[in-house]
Amino acid sequence: MPTATLAPSWSAPVPPGIPRAAASLSGRRWPGMAWLLAGLCALVALTGCGSLPKDVDRPVSRALSAPQGTPLGQLAASLTPRTARAGDSGFALVGSPNEAFSTRLALTQAATRTLDIQYYAIHADASSRDLLRAVRQAAARGVRVRILLDDFNSTGRNALVMGMAFVPNVEMRMFNPLPGGRGAGMLRAVGALGDFQRIQHRMHNKLYVADNAWGITGGRNLGDAYFGTADGSNFVDMDVLAVGPVVRAMSASFDRYWNDALAYPVQSLITPQELRRLRDVSTTPEQPPQADHGAAPGPAQASAAAPSASAAPSAAAAQDPAATLPGPADLRSLPLIWAPALLLVDQPSKLVPEQNDEHSEDTVVDGMLHLMQRARGDALIVSPYFVPGPQMMKVFADMRQRGVRVRVLTNSLASNDAPLAHVGYARYREALIRLGVELYEMRAEQGAKLDRTVFGSGAGGSKASLHSKIFIIDGRVISIGSMNLDLRSKLQNTEIALVIRSAALSREATAKIDDTLDDSAWRMELTPEGQLRWKAPAGASFGDATSEPDASLGLRMMLQLLGPFAPDEML
Incomplete structure (x- = not known):
């Protein structure tokens, strides 16, 4: 049964329920008809179908049980107005791309115990590189990081994001993975056509939760087009920042997906050597490896210290789209509106056709x-x-x-x-x-x-x-x-x-x-x-x-x- 979590002060106008996700190509929506077109290539391109690993070890873990004792939890308590009713949560709309980046960066830098990050797509580009650098810094200071990513877009350069799994204090799992290599997205999709029905079902959920005290959800994935720095077209989007009891429901949803049998640890799907080879193949002369534009370090660099945030920008950085990204938001100054809320989220089993x-x-x-x-x-x-x-x-x-x-x-x-x-x-x-x-x-x-x-x-x-x-x-x-x-x-x-x-x-x-x-x-x-x-x-x-x-x-x-x-x- 799918579940909905209701703040105690609100009798929900909607029955308990939670739905599906919209799929995308390279982080954008994947039009289903393209699967039919891809089938025309199957006889030529299908050189052998891989299989997913068996008997995968998935250690169970849960969200932080006592967020009130963290600085973010204490900040949430200090911002709660006396007029708030029991069970109310605080909310702020996150409309502009700058706000979307700066609030996520602020939560990352303020977290002291846990970061839980769940997305349909994380692009290996400049904005994700800078945000995930802050995530690595959080892990280096002892924050437990869990990253859950839908597997569909993790091919080519975007597969380099999986290097986060090899950073100390970071765990990363891929949801509903496709078998086979990650060098070319279309060939990988064609190679999985034998399991066509399952592959059409994708995890589209988006969550960014710090210390089980503050969280963000909405329409955005992570990447330049969502943070307003892409050349050409950018997405017009909206998120909501939440603080208070409803964040516990967001964390419970993350836990449900994280501990599901469809979530595969990255280490069961790819080795550091394979990631290195992908990095070498996807790097161009204009994007040298040391630039780290892949958002995550290569496995050999995973334990290296991140550059200082106070370092002076280089000439190359002046032309980097990430140079236009803002610093962290001031969480204390956010105009929070306190109200009752209901979180709706689909059950992971919705992605298993025979159970759906x-x-x-x-x-x-x-x-x-x-x-x-x-x-x-x-x-x-x-x-x-x-x-x-x-x-x-x-x-x-x-x-x-x-x-x-x-x-x-x-x-x-x-x-x-x-x-x-x-x-x-x-x-x-x-x-x-x-x-x-x-x-x-x-x-x-x-x-x-x-x-x-x-x-x-x-x-x-x-x-x-x-x-x-x-x-x-x-x-x-x-x-x-x-x-x-x-x-x-x-x-x-x-x-x-x-x-x-x-x-x-x-x-x-x-x-x-x-x-x-x-x-x-x-x-x-x-x-x-x-x-x-x-x-x-x-x-x-x-x-x-x-x-x-x-x-x-x-x-x-x-x-x-x-x-x-x-x-x-x-x-």
Whole structure:
């Protein structure tokens, strides 16, 4: 049975449940149809299928049982207002990429006992390198570090992150691993096609917990595109920082996954010598090994001291994207809002097809649908990959019949980093508009206005791709997590979400979303002739459109060709 953890002061509006995760390629969403295309290569590329190790030793470990005695625990207690009710937790929205990096760095540097880090993807790039350097420093001063990473993206250069497993005081496990080598992601995926159904199920959960006292969850993975320093396109995302009782629920969720049979210690999957060879192959003359751009040290360097944070930047560092990253946030100055909360998280067994009932209504996505069905006046939804399917369409129809205003912000074809997901969404677009759903698509070319969009921007390129997953019901209940409103999140993968009953937090998030709707998104309409029209906001620097705006001819053709054939659950 999946579980939900409820702060004692709140009677939950959602039944206990927890859902799936959205998969990605290189940390971004992996479109399911690509599996079908990969199958065409199988006869040529499949030179032999590996197998996972047997009788793996997985020592059981648990979160810190008494966080109150740590400096972070004491800080949490000192920040708790006298007006807080028993069981309330403190929350702060983490919108901008700078805040996302600085809060994680602050928790890492302030931890004295434990760090628990769970992600779908950790990219071997400059921002992850700097953050994981701080994690190594924490381990060097005696902090027990546990890193749990979904295995799908751990190929090529990204596999170098697994070198963290060989750092003293750091344990690292890979969730639901694929057998075979890690040199090329596509060949590895093709080599695992014999277990196609299991491989489609991925762990999409995101957690960053320090001393079981402070934690972060939301939509972001770890990498330049999530911290605003990538060249070209960056993700527009939202996390939430939590302190107090709900963090114990976050740690309990981490423990459940960490101790599951699907979590394999890195040492059972790869040797230091294999990591060294991968590092040598993936290093280019422009990225010498000593630059450590792989985010984690090579096994031979694992015990080496990290550079001093106070060292003067070198000339090379001046051109390093990480040079634009901020220092740690001041945790004492964060404007925490105290409220009751519920954590929803899918059971790990959801990733085992033979143990997973596809018709179960006990997932995180189902929890969100139940929450939406309780809306009395307004529902505001942000979902980058939005493929409703018949069940969700019925929920929307019922809400509209009850007079509930429904607004949805999703990606446009041009801003979507997974264009095939847009195929599934596009087939429901006209029906949603006819139901009276107010449908908005975010513009990819943000330019200077990126600083004003929903969640802020970073120093990278001006293109943006929506990645936030937010639900706000009646202006008083807000959910932030890893799930999308699509069948992949419902059926395929595991997800996590914080549901918080707070009018203040809901207002803050709504204001940020409204800024995007007013500045950087088209509202979808139907002309009197029944044709789609993209309506630009009044005074916007861009205009209306009658076909997928800013999208290339190739993308538009793909939408037309694949639209009739792609199944919703594979997108």
